Amino acid sequence: MAPEPSTERRPARAGNTAVQVRDALRDAILKGEYLPGERLVEAQLCVRMETSRFNVRAALADLAAEGLxxxxxxxxxxxxxxxxxEAxxxxxxxxxxxxxxxxxxxxLVDPDRATELDEIGVLMRRAVEAGEHRRYSDLNQRLHALVREIAGHATADRIVETLRGQIVRHQYMLSLVPGRPETSLPQHERIIAAIxxxxxxxAEAAMREHISSVIEALRAIDYLGS
Amino acid sequence: MAPEPSTERRPARAGNTAVQVRDALRDAILKGEYLPGERLVEAQLCVRMETSRFNVRAALADLAAEGLxxxxxxxxxxxxxxxxxEAxxxxxxxxxxxxxxxxxxxxLVDPDRATELDEIGVLMRRAVEAGEHRRYSDLNQRLHALVREIAGHATADRIVETLRGQIVRHQYMLSLVPGRPETSLPQHERIIAAIxxxxxxxAEAAMREHISSVIEALRAIDYLGS
DNA sequence: AGCTGGGCAATTGTTGACAATAATGGGGGC
DNA sequence: GCCCCCATTATTGTCAACAATTGCCCAGCT
Structure with a gap:
């Protein structure tokens, strides 16, 4: 019988482990609690994360490897x-x-997953018609995640996830562009139909066309922004 | 990537820095001095790399992020x-x-680079005709590196380099497959011509066709090997 | 006033020791 | 003889203190 290692054991010293600190810090950055260019002082993070400099340091190294x-x-x-x-x-x-x-x-798609795809497609169309941009954005993420789940390609998954983390801020800006949902909805529908x-x-062509239009939108933002 | 700007300053006290240790350890693994599955004991690496456990630990974390x-x-x-x-x-x-x-x-190719591409193409053909497999393998790497240099796509570069490091062993096996150069030479020539x-x-189609045939060869090895 | 140089404070780099955990081997019971 | 349990050992995880570096501020000079 294995005693619960985390709850019972009082390690005497408080403090979150390196993995927890890494995940918490990543979330904080992704949520925008730390802005790009902002300095991450180790000592400050120690109190924020309630841990030692050692763990903070390991977390920072990990996130550096992730490109965050x-x-x-x-x-x-x-x-x-x-x-x-870069974006x-x-x-x-x-x-x-x-x-x-x-x-x-x-x-690799199977009937169950195909049904799920359809459901997301329907919900997307409704969201666009109702002008619910936030909801559409969530569905967008769900669609991409489902496609990745169906493909079951661990290596590609990891890379996409890492890359996505690096540009969350830009993607947020993108979702605010007016008319964007109307552009991307038919693209999403083509992706679903192809799969x-x-x-x-x-399916590959449809996905590339979709993300290609995302790139164009990014470039357009660039013109307006700066 | 950018080489460490601080190469001049020798911190007086013995012991290699974390970056040096990381690079040295990576080289050692890539050279096959440590075999897959072999344990990397921190204390042993300390004496091998003449540094402290702190640096060894950081190096291991980095290489873990790289997937090595x-x-x-x-x-x-x-x-x-x-x-x-996985390969x-x-x-x-x-x-x-x-x-x-x-x-x-x-x-983005310019006349100078185009000439370089041609030169590599000629050398490749000669190497194949002369049966110099090792030389052909080197030229193969040079070709891919040159293409990446011409493209100047930092993000894609980084990813390809990381991925390549993870399968050096398999690639080595591949170079031993008889008839491989004869298969890949015309593919390489098509890539050069397209660029x-x-x-x-x-160019994209040619490159994909080429690496696609590499995948087939990998699968073939799998059958024979196990 | 603008610039240069030195000292000072803030922050990071490094070390060694200590604690916690998993692997190992030996002794006792069945 | 074989297996299980417990002590021992090897190895990693964590920490707090110390050393080194950087950037800043201000005095003094041109």
Whole structure:
């Protein structure tokens, strides 16, 4: 009988473990509690996360590997500032990798998943017609996640997830662009249709076309913004 | 990536820095001095790398993020064992990302680089005709590196480099397959021609066809091997 | 006033020791 | 003889203190 290692055992010293700190800090950055360019002082994070500098340091190193923070020797860490050019690059890579995922999904889709895809498609159309942008954005994420789940491509998954984390801020800006849902809805519907139809090439093409239009929208924001 | 700017300053006290340790350890793993599944005991690495456990630990964390080693809590680190299925997955992602790179290269190639491409193409043909497999393998790497350099896509570069590191062992096996150079030479030549001709779609298609055949070869090895 | 240089405070880099955990091997019971 | 349990050992996880570096502020000079 194994005693619960976490609840009973009082490690005498309080303090969250390195993994917890890493996840908490990632969430905080993704939520925008720390803005790009903001310095991440180790001592401050120690009190915020209720842990030791050792764990903070490990967490920062991990997030640096993920591309969320940037550490300079003897100068500390700061939230990485991704330029629009980088955001475009990242989205380009996402385009081709998600294309691969869509193709695999079209090969591996089963009736249950196909039904789920349809449901999301219907909900998306309703959300757009009702002008519920926030809801549409959530469904968008659910669709991409479901496609990835169907494909079951662990390597591609990991990469897409890492890349997505790096540009959450830009994606947020994107969702505010007026007319964006109306543009992307038919693209999403084509992706769903292609996967349902078990047509890998069409699914890849549809996904790439979709994300390609995301890139165009990003570039458009760039013009307006700066 | 950018080389560490601080190479001049020697911190007086012995012991290599974390970055040096990371690079050295990566080289050692890639060279096969540590085999997949082999345990990487921190204390041993300390003496091997002439540094402190702190740096060893940081290096291991970095390499874990790169996918070269695997760390289990309280159980230490070991060289990651990539299954053939994973190697195929990794190469699939490489296929689409290098396809993107080839397309960009076709857009951005200049006369000087075009000449370099031609030179590599000529040397490759000679190497195959002379049966110099080792030389051909080197040229293969040079070709892919040059294409990436022409494309100048930092994000895609980083990903391809990371993925490549994870399957060096499998790639080595691949180079031993008889008849492999004869298969891949015309593929390489098509890639070069497409980039020279500034035809992005053709370049992407050629690159994907090439790496697709690499995947087939990997699968073939799998049958024979196990 | 603007610039240069030195000292000071804030922050990070590093170390060694100690605690907690998993692996190992030996002794006793069946 | 074989198996299980417990002590021992090897290894990793964590910490707090110390050393080194950077950037800043201000005095003094041109």
């Amino acid at each position: 923070v940037e550490v300079q020797r003897n100068r500390g860490a700061q939230v990485r500032k991704v330029s629009m050019a 475009v690059e990242i989205t380009e890579v996402r385009m081709v990798v998600e294309g691969l995922i869509a193709a695999r999904a079209a090969e 349902r139809g078990r047509d890998p090439k069409a | 080693v695997e760390v289990q809590r309280n159980r230490g680190a070991q060289v990651r064992k990539v299954s053939m299925a 195929v997955e990794i190469t699939e992602v490489r296929m689409v990302v290098e396809g993107l790179i080839a397309a960009r290269a076709a857009e 020279r001709g500034r035809d992005p779609k053709a």
